[in-house]
Amino acid sequence: MRPPGGFPIVCHCLLLETPRGLCLVDTGFGIGEAAFGALPGYYRPLIRPVLSDAEAAHAQVTALGYDPRDVRDIVVTHLDADHAGGLRDFPWARVHLHAREHAAATRPATSADKGRYRAKQWAHGVDWMTYDDRGGETLFGLSAIRPLCGLPDLALVPLAGHSRGHSGVAVDTGSGWLLHAGDAYWFHGEVASPPHCPRTLALTQRMIATDHRERLENLARLRELPAEVRVFSAHDPRELDLAVS
Numbered sequence: 001m002r003p004p005g006g007f008p009i010v011c012h013c014l015l016l017e018t019p020r021g022l023c024l025v026d027t028g029f030g031i032g033e034a035a036f037g038a039l040p041g042y043y044r045p046l047i048r049p050v051l052s053d054a055e056a057a058h059a060q061v062t063a064l065g066y067d068p069r070d071v072r073d074i075v076v077t078h079l080d081a082d083h084a085g086g087l088r089d090f091p092w093a094r095v096h097l098h099a100r101e102h103a104a105a106t107r108p109a110t111s112a113d114k115g116r117y118r119a120k121q122w123a124h125g126v127d128w129m130t131y132d133d134r135g136g137e138t139l140f141g142l143s144a145i146r147p148l149c150g151l152p153d154l155a156l157v158p159l160a161g162h163s164r165g166h167s168g169v170a171v172d173t174g175s176g177w178l179l180h181a182g183d184a185y186w187f188h189g190e191v192a193s194p195p196h197c198p199r200t201l202a203l204t205q206r207m208i209a210t211d212h213r214e215r216l217e218n219l220a221r222l223r224e225l226p227a228e229v230r231v232f233s234a235h236d237p238r239e240l241d242l243a244v245s
C-alpha cells in the first residue's frame with residue numbers, strides 16, 4: 001500500500017502450524033480484490049493499495065507447499081479491509097477475534113464505523129469465535145485473553161485505539177513469543193528508543209484511529225515489552241523482510 005509520504009507499507013500475515021492444522025493471523029486483501037467492488041472511502045485516495053492476486057494469502061499458502069484447505073483457523077487483529085479481505089478465500093476456517101471488533105464491524109453504530117468496514121468481506125457466512133476481556137490474565141505486562149478455543153498457544157492482546165476492538169495476537173512458538181501487533185503501529189521506529197516515525201505516516205494513523213489517545217497509550221506499553229518478545233506490526237516492510245529472511 002502507498003500512503004502519502006513515500007513510505008510504502010505491506011500486509012504482514014503470519015502462517016502457523018498448530019495441532020488443529022494451519023492458522024493464519026490476519027489475511028490481507030483477498031484473491032480478486034480489485035474486481036470485488038469498491039473499497040471503503042479512504043482506501044483509494046489515502047492508502048492506495050496495489051491489489052495483486054499473487055500476494056494474497058491464499059496464493060502464498062499454496063506457494064509455500066501447503067493446501068489452503070488445511071487453514072482451519074484465522075485470528076484477525078481487526079476487520080479493516082486490508083486484514084479481512086482474505087476471509088472469503090478460506091470460507092471453511094473459524095475466525096477468532098475480539099468481541100468488540102466483531103460488534104463494531106458487523107453492527108456498526110457510528111457513521112465512522114459504518115464507513116470503515118466492508119461487510120461484503122464476510123457475507124459468505126463466517127464461523128465467528130469472539131472473545132471478551134475476561135480480566136486478570138496478563139502476558140508480558142499486557143492484558144491478554146487466552147486460551148483461544150482450540151489454539152492453546154495463542155492469545156489475543158487487546159490494543160484498542162486503531163479500531164474499537166483492535167488486538168494483537170501473541171504466539172508461544174515453544175522457543176519464544178511472537179506478538180503480531182496489527183495496526184498498533186505502522187513503522188518500526190514507533191517502538192524504538194527514542195521513538196520516531198515519518199510525519200506523514202503518523203498523521204495518517206492518527207486520521208484513521210478510532211481513539212488516537214488510546215492508541216498512543218498502547219503504543220507506549222509496547223515499547224516496554226521485554227526484549228525476548230519479538231513484536232512486529234501488520235504494515236512495516238522492514239519487519240516483514242526480517243521475518244522472512
Ligand SMILES: [Zn+2]
Binds near residue numbers: 080083235
Ligand atoms: Zn491495517
